[in-house]
Amino acid sequence: MARVVGFLREHLIGHADWEERVLYPLVDRHAGGGPEAFTASMRLEHRIIARWTDELAREASHREPDIGVFCARAHNLLGLVMAHLEEEEDVLLPVLDRTMTAAEFEREVMNQSGASASGTTGGHR
Numbered sequence: 748m749a750r751v752v753g754f755l756r757e758h759l760i761g762h763a764d765w766e767e768r769v770l771y772p773l774v775d776r777h778a779g780g781g782p783e784a785f786t787a788s789m790r791l792e793h794r795i796i797a798r799w800t801d802e803l804a805r806e807a808s809h810r811e812p813d814i815g816v817f818c819a820r821a822h823n824l825l826g827l828v829m830a831h832l833e834e835e836e837d838v839l840l841p842v843l844d845r846t847m848t849a850a851e852f853e854r855e856v857m858n859q860s861g862a863s864a865s866g867t868t869g870g871h872r
């Protein structure tokens with residue numbers, strides 16, 4: 748259980764933080780901007796993923812964790828993550844494909860200091 752929680756926090760949530768700092772603002776700009784962010788629902792899904800990861804961590808920290816409770820929440824989380832990745836691949840990234848050249852993407856995203864783009868731009872599947 749601790750390894751599952753550690754993986755989620757280290758890899759998934761860390762990557763979501765990068766997306767919200769670097770990738771999603773770029774998608775929002777290229778989707779037309781405006782007061783309603785194009786990526787608002789994706790950001791909300793990140794909040795849900797973090798909350799459910801915290802629930803897994805709490806369950807795992809019990810002296811006698813309930814494996815049924817842990818597995819049910821982990822199953823929910825896996826389904827959400829799979830749908831989230833499809834949304835990024837099929838909805839968000841095509842916005843950038845339509846509006847940016849590869850060179851522009853490299854300049855705006857890949858070269859930003861502290862950027863960690865692993866898993867984006869086609870790397871989800």
Ligand SMILES: [Fe+2]
Pocket residue numbers: 763766789793831835
């Ligand atoms: Fe994401």
